[in-house]
Amino acid sequence: EPEVTQTPSHQVTQMGQEVILRCVPISNHLYFYWYRQILGQKVEFLVSFYNNEISEKSEIFDDQFSVERPDGSNFTLKIRSTKLEDSAMYFCASSEGGGQDTDTQYFGPGTRLTVL
């Protein structure tokens, strides 16, 4: 069964460093998403991406964040200058992009980002 994959599974970085989290969505899916879950808190929406552009973003997704689809298979989240509060599990998701009503989102296993 096709699945969303994410690399790395765990990333440790120093405050102020740039990180890039990578995702390979399910191959025929058209919508891509990033969510994050700070330890002990709810899963929060960051951004959705469709047709090579951001279709929606949350208040969390400020200028420190960017997303890119550099090729036909990868979808990346870049954090320019990491802060301690960026430490979280980051989930990538994808969906077929059909009608909103039937568009199930499928999640990857997550990347745990630790900022020291």
Next chain:
Amino acid sequence: KQEVTQIPAALSVPEGENLVLNCSFTDSAIYNLQWFRQDPGKGLTSLLLIQSSQREQTSGRLNASLDKSSGRSTLYIAASQPGDSATYLCAGMDTGRRALTFGSGTRLQVQP
């Protein structure tokens, strides 16, 4: 702004018991609702999606309902098994958006 709440936060039941997990949302603009399972340190596995025109959806031992007028969804698990132990999350999608708004989850433990 949509707020999603799940009660109870944790639940422990003996194997074989039928159980109900509750999810409530504040904004009736919710379009559809998805239930997920999350195992410790793992990603989210989609269980069921209840479409806007549906009132319930079934998959095996799972049955989920959606009542927009009351702002509630329930996930019914029949004949629970130890393998059902996980955190169950509900997430709503508002009309015109693709972002999911998640509840904080119910941590379920099924005792053998």
